[in-house]
Amino acid sequence: MATRMNCSVQNTLSLLNPSHLSLRHRASRFSHRPLRFYSTPNPNRGGLFCTCSTTNGESFVLTTPLYYVNAPPHMGSAYTTIAADAIARFQRLLGKKVIFVTGTDEHGEKIAAAAMAQGSTPHDHCNLISQAYKTLWKDLDISYDKFIRTTDSKHEAIVKEFYSRVLANGDIYQADYEGLYCVNCEEYKDEKELLENNCCPVHLKPCDSRKEENYFFALSKYQKSLEETLNKNPNFVQPSFRLNEVQSWVKSGLRDFSISRASVDWGIPIPNDKSQTIYVWFDALLGYISALSDEQEQPDLLNAASSGWPAALHLIGKDILRFHAVYWPAMLMSAGLSLPKMVFGHGFLTKDGMKMGKSLGNTLEPNELVHKFGTDAVRYFFLREVEFGGDGDYSEERFINIVNAHLANTIGNLLNRTLGLLKKNCQSTLVVDSTIAAVGNELKDNIEKLVDKAHMHYENLSLSSACEAVLEIGNAGNCYMDERAPWSLFKQGGTASEAAAKDLVIILETVRIIAIALLPVTPSLSWRIYEQLGYSRDQFDAATWVSFFFHSLAHKDASNRLIAIST
Ligand code: MSP
Numbered sequence: 234m235a236t237r238m239n240c241s242v243q244n245t246l247s248l249l250n251p252s253h254l255s256l257r258h259r260a261s262r263f264s265h266r267p268l269r270f271y272s273t274p275n276p277n278r279g280g281l282f283c284t285c286s287t288t289n290g291e292s293f294v295l296t297t298p299l300y301y302v303n304a305p306p307h308m309g310s311a312y313t314t315i316a317a318d319a320i321a322r323f324q325r326l327l328g329k330k331v332i333f334v335t336g337t338d339e340h341g342e343k344i345a346a347a348a349m350a351q352g353s354t355p356h357d358h359c360n361l362i363s364q365a366y367k368t369l370w371k372d373l374d375i376s377y378d379k380f381i382r383t384t385d386s387k388h389e390a391i392v393k394e395f396y397s398r399v400l401a402n403g404d405i406y407q408a409d410y411e412g413l414y415c416v417n418c419e420e421y422k423d424e425k426e427l428l429e430n431n432c433c434p435v436h437l438k439p440c441d442s443r444k445e446e447n448y449f450f451a452l453s454k455y456q457k458s459l460e461e462t463l464n465k466n467p468n469f470v471q472p473s474f475r476l477n478e479v480q481s482w483v484k485s486g487l488r489d490f491s492i493s494r495a496s497v498d499w500g501i502p503i504p505n506d507k508s509q510t511i512y513v514w515f516d517a518l519l520g521y522i523s524a525l526s527d528e529q530e531q532p533d534l535l536n537a538a539s540s541g542w543p544a545a546l547h548l549i550g551k552d553i554l555r556f557h558a559v560y561w562p563a564m565l566m567s568a569g570l571s572l573p574k575m576v577f578g579h580g581f582l583t584k585d586g587m588k589m590g591k592s593l594g595n596t597l598e599p600n601e602l603v604h605k606f607g608t609d610a611v612r613y614f615f616l617r618e619v620e621f622g623g624d625g626d627y628s629e630e631r632f633i634n635i636v637n638a639h640l641a642n643t644i645g646n647l648l649n650r651t652l653g654l655l656k657k658n659c660q661s662t663l664v665v666d667s668t669i670a671a672v673g674n675e676l677k678d679n680i681e682k683l684v685d686k687a688h689m690h691y692e693n694l695s696l697s698s699a700c701e702a703v704l705e706i707g708n709a710g711n712c713y714m715d716e717r718a719p720w721s722l723f724k725q726g727g728t729a730s731e732a733a734a735k736d737l738v739i740i741l742e743t744v745r746i747i748a749i750a751l752l753p754v755t756p757s758l759s760w761r762i763y764e765q766l767g768y769s770r771d772q773f774d775a776a777t778w779v780s781f782f783f784h785s786l787a788h789k790d791a792s793n794r795l796i797a798i799s800t
Contacts, residue, residue, distance in 0.1 A: 302362035307596035336381035341513030381524035387532035
């Protein structure tokens with residue numbers, strides 16, 4: 234059963250592969266032009282206000298967490314990165330200069346132990362796993378701009394400089410610490426949050442009792458400033474229900490935390506005290522800034538920060554919210570740097586209700602999924618199926634049903650049915666310019682509304698709803714096709730046949746719009762659609778969100794003037 238359905242997904246998606254068909258306009262001067270609509274941007278359109286937006290000219294910096302290299306990536310780590318990639322691609326479609334940062338978190342006890350367990354050195358182990366992340370990102374079409382490794386020398390230099398700034402600000406002191414430590418979380422835990430036998434609720438493994446003299450960061454000093462930040466900028470933590478969680482942590486009283494380890498060698502040494510290394514989180518968070526540092530220049534904290542900081546958006550899983558929404562802003566305040574504009578904590582991919590993870594060993598292999606179903610299917614399924622912010626469980630049956638129904642049947646078949654009719658009845662030629670075809674067309678109005686809806690959802694990071702809005706465009710196109718029944722109009726000949734040819738143009742334009750509106754989620758599927766519509770790769774790469782709207786449609790002549798074309 235599964236095999237039959239798998240084939241079905243692959244086959245129907247492959248219907249979107251470049252085919253024998255190319256579109257030509259009847260008028261000879263447009264014989265090499267693809268089907269195309271132009272529009273002027275309408276200033277009244279656009280998304281809702283969203284604090285993760287940037288003002289004109291600024292870079293839109295967004296980050297994924299820097300992944301631990303204790304083991305190769307799994308679907309849970311891939312999930313954050315796919316979502317970040319969709320957001321990055323959407324922002325680029327809006328014309329923003331995007332800096333999409335990802336990377337690997339390579340220091341600390343957990344990584345050293347993983348290397349030892351593999352009979353490897355931490356250095357070699359990190360090289361291997363870090364490369365596995367890069368390979369997966371390639372397979373998943375992840376368009377990152379910066380990949381930072383916390384073992385990069387520029388990062389180490391920036392961490393040391395940051396540490397010295399915080400020290401100079403009087404926020405670091407030495408003290409004894411005794412507590413229960415979860416190595417998998419790389420975090421001291423409060424006894425009250427642990428399960429029986431002092432087990433960590435995330436990793437279900439007992440925490441170790443530790444006692445050390447460490448360096449501490451004076452988090453408590455920032456209690457008031459953090460409360461104010463959260464009150465004044467409710468969008469700082471998203472979704473909003475996670476803000477309540479963060480506010481209640483802060484309200485319950487912030488305790489200083491230890492930022493060094495005497496017992497861990499695999500880390501960045503504390504400046505002026507080689508007997509301790511910097512706590513892995515105090516080191517890794519700085520990766521968001523060191524990633525921005527120019528490769529050519531001497532690494533320098535302020536120079537790096539001047540290349541795009543503050544980030545518009547940190548995308549993270551809910552388990553590391555406290556580090557990003559409490560520790561990190563306090564650290565930045567101490568060093569006199571601006572705070573990121575938004576921290577978005579998404580939910581977990583679960584298997585049988587448990588967080589999928591390397592430590593629990595219940596992971597899903599992204600490589601296997603990509604190999605079996607293709608990159609677009611994997612990206613689409615997780616972004617469409619899991620409401621961004623909440624948890625989501627994986628089921629292969631559901632995966633196949635969704636991808637088949639949405640990508641193959643609704644979108645793929647719409648394109649292929651239309652191209653088939655065009656070939657049969659119009660010699661694969663667009664008999665009327667799309668500008669003319671769209672005038673007074675009722676499908677056009679509906680699609681414009683749906684495009685706006687998708688735009689708003691992407692802006693608000695409601696990725697599943699954005700996919701849904703695009704799918705509605707596909708449904709509207711299919712309904713239009715069924716209602717108009719161009720195949721029977723063609724049989725009638727004369728004006729009925731002309732109307733049918735016009736309908737095909739409208740429907741193909743609808744599919745083109747779908748390709749761009751879904752590009753953030755399914756980039757290679759979108760390109761294959763564009764290719765079938767006769768566009769070059771350069772034209773596809775130059776597409777922007779504002780080239781969507783049906784109103785003010787026209788072709789451009791050689792002087793770049795908008796001109797209406799009649800048949
Ligand atoms: N190294 C830290 C992050 C440092 S950022 C400066 C870390 N790494 S991690 O590899 O353990 O996790 C990275 C991200 O993957 C986290 O946001 C985590 O929530 C996410 N996920 C890991 N398993 C996941 C699921 N099963 N589902 C969704 N996301 C999950 O934490």
